[in-house]
Amino acid sequence: MVELVSRPYARAFEAYATQYPNEVLCLSADLTSSCEIDGFRDRHPEQFLSLGMAEQNMMSFAGGLGLAGYRPFVHTFGVFMYRRPYDQLMASIAYPRRKVRLMGFLPGVTTPGGMTHQSIEDVSVMRSIPNMTILECGDATEVESICEAADSIDGPVWCRVLRGSVPRLFDTPIRVGEIRVLSEGADVLVVTSGICTEEAMRARAAFAKAGLSIRHLHLHTIKPFDASALLDHIHSVTHGVVTLENHVTEGGIGSLAAEVMADAGVGKRLMRLGLRDTYAHGGSRPYLMRYYGLDALALVKGMESLLGEEFDITEDDLDAARVDDVHSLVKAEAL
């Protein structure tokens, strides 16, 4: 049974930020408890800035704080941090390489809030911004280490952060730029990020039972990216590559793998799984992951398609999916 950690960001941010009372600042745009920084606000008001529902100002303001020598951690839902204030993100933060840490909560379908709340193309956008670094949490240990990892970067950092009840899958912190190798099989390479890594792990035993040897990589650092390390793994498998991400299949880690393979002239197949040129809608996370093909079963089907054979793996063969109680106390109260 996977260990579930309650609100890891709340503790991790406070523990990290309080080490730098004169450099690290906590910014929020009216989603303070929703981003698990309400306790920090109450206990460390001198390091906290409430900037209201005014993200355009917040982004340029954060750029000004960066110019003044601070390292602001900006907290809101990811979607609100790049869609409306994209111009400010570019001109005030990314271009001048301000040390602004953009903590984007509710990545992809981790919110029932529907289109307006779901950041489904943020990785694509951030990958195309010069000077930007991109980190994504896949478990509680990565949530716990993302503040230090982000703050080690000399420039702006986009972070996909998980909140509430988060499974612990790894026992080592994020080391920026490294790829986590979760299994070292020889048939197919599976590359996942974020919450999709847990899904791929659910399918691990079933693939083994079906006689399929999987090499599984988890990406917490999406940009900058070490193409040569990925290529070594691609060369280590016989058949091809499957990517699975909580994001549209354009511009995310599927595209990243495609670019790496095309640039190197790798003649292997690639199956990109994720949101396929579609918006999502409002619903629970397990429902959305099933409906849009982001879960373990979708990976099985993708694998079958890649290899042109059926493994007779059903839902029952997969490790149990976690079902969060939507009314659980560990969930922040607001969308």
Add this chain to the structure above:
Amino acid sequence: MRNVRSTEEIALGIRRRVFEHSIRNNGGYLSQACSAAEQLAWLYNEELNLGAPTLPMIPRPFAGVPASGNDAYRTGAGYNGPAEPAFDRLFIAPAHYALVAYATLIEVGRMAPEGLEMFNKDGSSVEMIGAEHSPGMEVHNGTLGIGLSTAAGLAWGRKRRGEPGRTWVFMSDGEVQEGQTWEAIAAAAHHRIDNLYAIMDVNRQQCDGAMSSVMDVGDVKAKIEQFGGVAVRVDAHKLDQIREAAKTPHRGRPLIILANSSPFRGMPSLQLRFPGLHYVRFRSEEERASMNREIARSLRVDPVAYEGAH
């Protein structure tokens, strides 16, 4: 280096330089020199507490954009002196005023006249729309409406650290159409950022023409006050009014001086071009020659001898 010349002389010098440049180049941001000359001259010659320039009088060429490994990168802020705690900072929020700002740097002895020769030339840092690396600039402001927010962040950070230096923004009235302006004023008032100052060139003009015809913004002073700022109206061409306005008490609030200006001030023949004042490009050699004669007379200089002049 301050007060060697009067602010009035510097303002006249700014208009003359922008005029000469625009005639030679068959166009330029002429009207902005008319409206803003006193404001920029006053900031640099009287109001701002700035250190000596840290960058060469003749601007270096473009040295790349900020990027990991580009150690040669510098902003143009060094023309305003070093970023030390006691010194003031200035953002030119409408970066389209760059030509006027560069002319000001020359008039106050912070940049060599050769700098203006590099204006809008390929490979030059003296860009048409002021960039971070352009002389006198510290941040990108070409996208309008972001300057006051950035300055508010900088000012808040400096205040937290106990730095006495102020953060000033030269603004335009057109950019208040951008909602971010109002977000910035609300944030500055909420966080009591009173080391934040702005002077706004209220010339009532924007790219498409008169603001009243493009999208009227109503009573800007009342709006600023409603959003929590302190606003004072002055005649942009009367220096004593500007000087007095800067002394207005504004404890816990940002101070914004609304400088009501004429977009033709000093060059009355520009009225013929109304409402197309944003960037004046001469429509014919006849117009160029006529503007050259008329504006030169208004500015009490000889007409510019440019190639092809007759």
